[in-house]
Amino acid sequence: MxxxxxxxxxxxxxxxxxxxxxxxxxxxxxxxxxxxxxxxxxxxxxxxxxxxxxxxxxxxxxxxxxxxxxxxxxxxxxxxxxxxxxxxxxxxxxxxxxxxxxxxxxxxxxxxxxxxLTARIEAAAIDSTMVMILSTDTNNLRLLDRRLGSAAIADKMRAQITQIERAHHHAIRPGIRTKLAHVLSETAALAGWQAIDTCALKDAWDYHERAIAAAREAEDPALLAYACGQQAYVLADLGRPAEATELLQYTRTSYDRRVPGHLRTWLAAAEAEAAAVLGDETTCRTALDQAAALLPEGDADPSLPYVSLNLHHLARWRGNCLVRFGDPETIEDLRSALTGMDGTYNRAEAGLRCDLAHALLAMGEPDSAQPHLYRAERLATMIGSRRHARRIAELSRAAIRATR
The missing domain is CATH 1.10.260 (434 Repressor (Amino-terminal Domain))
Structure with missing residues (x-):
């Protein structure tokens, strides 16, 4: 029966x-x-x-x-x-x-x-060199993700997280366990962002919870702030931008003075984006101004391999936010960002092309928007980004309506 x-x-x-x-x-x-x-x-x-x-x-x-x-x-x-x-x-x-x-x-x-259990504990008896190898593997997956997207490395990501979690779960030496927690937090946060990109929001939330728990064990405020900030994007994509903005503001208040400059800039820009989705232009512009003021010189901080942020990236972020408010300066911000792209950030370029198409449509230039939509669609297909594909479909329909 x-x-x-x-x-x-x-x-x-x-x-x-x-x-x-x-x-x-x-x-x-x-x-x-x-x-x-x-x-x-x-x-x-x-x-x-x-x-x-x-x-x-x-x-x-x-x-x-x-x-x-x-x-x-x-x-x-x-x-x-x-x-x-x-x-x-x-x-x-x-x-x-x-x-x-x-x-x-x-x-x-x-x-x-x-x-x-004895065998698992013995198998997890790794040293600092092995932890460094695992960290390098995660960073290599991050670089592949930027170029190829999450679909191309999905199996490798699952295997990497499983391997790190198994080692962490059975590690005995406190120092090694802490280092493994650090690598686990970075890896889970990367998997969480990939899940956001594929619109698997429950998976994204769960990965970020794992990243947050591991960051707490690692006692790393930068990792913790980053995982919390990135988790706010899950709320925004769930249609809860007010809670996303609140989470980012709380994260900034709690960790802003305890983390490096590039991450402080990232948190401010993320708050601006959440506020833009919410439609709060004042908060958005204030946070963008703060991000610009906080941005250190140089393209990267070696201690933050998970944060890529320079003037061109910030210009892209600013354009992404202000395009929602019809700001005439948006086009120049976005074109400046496009000029500064080095061809390795395919997901970011797809988003930037969408923003440019959006801005051009708002200015009544659907013909100028079409090449950017075409390029964005090719990139989104290549990297398997459902998140960008949805936006491209919406903008393409708007472009069709504008040419009738």
Whole structure:
């Protein structure tokens, strides 16, 4: 019997004794677990969704191997939803529910858990050189993301986060654990921005929560401020610009004097953008003026590899904000920014071309806007940016209307 969507899923106890099931548990094979639930409990995807709290679309992707689970909390929900007994939970790497008798009659499983944990701790015994390699890998992924977009490196990003989290989760030496937390925060924030670009906003929020937690463990105010500031973009894209502006203002108040100049500039410009989306021109212009005043000399700060900001980038940001208010100076800001682009920031160029097209349409020049829309569309397609693709579609419709 399949039962209704809200009935508990209960597999026969014998299922968890099978060698096949034990191997699925050891490998944390979520697709395999769901397949067992379908086979032995007649569970549908709807029922699996109700039992685990995972969206049905995500269930489908997990069963097809298109997504992976990395969060311990999600494994807990799956274990609870499928009614795993304690010995099966422990093979999955989770704590038993019966603390007084964690293994019941399954001493072998207890020993296997002990051996597995020992192996994981030994595997995580990395040194500072290995941490530096992981950090370099994250920075290389950041450079690839700028050129190719998130779709091209999605598998590498998931593997990188999994590797760092596994090492961090089982690291013993406090100094190494702190360094791993730093790398994890940077990597999760990068993954969060990629998720924003693909309009996967729940994933984006979750990645930023991981980045914020890791930044707190690393005791790095710059990383913490950056992750919080970037998370505000999730709120803005959710249609909550007032809360995005409030979060950025709070972040600036809390960390502005504790972080380097380039990040202070970035936070001010981000606040201006959120205020522009909100339609608050006064706050927007004030924040832009503050960003201009705060911008240090030089293109980059080596301590902030995740922040790329110079005069040309700030001009692009200013144009992006003021185009919403029909400012006649917007065109010059945007053209100046376009001149200063070095050809490696494809996502940024796509956004800049959209802003230029927007400004030209506002000035009644749809023919001049078309080449920028064409170039933006090519870039957005190349990097797989759904966020820019949506805006390009809106502007293209406006350009068509303007030429009629």
């Amino acid at each position: 399949h039962g209704n969507a809200f009935e508990p899923i209960q597999l026969p106890e014998r299922v968890w004794e099978r060698d096949e099931s034990r191997e699925i548990l050891r490998k944390r094979d979520v697709a395999g677990l769901f397949t067992l639930a379908v086979k032995y409990a007649g569970a549908s995807q709807v029922r699996l969704s109700a039992a685990t709290g995972i969206a049905q679309g995500r269930i489908s992707q997990l069963m097809r191997g298109q997504r992976q689970v990395t969060d311990l909390e999600v494994y807990e929900r799956i274990a609870a939803g499928l009614g795993l007994p304690d010995h099966a939970r422990m093979l999955l790497g989770l704590a038993p529910l019966d603390i007084a008798s964690p293994t019941g009659d399954h001493g072998d499983e207890h020993q296997e858990q002990t051996e597995e």
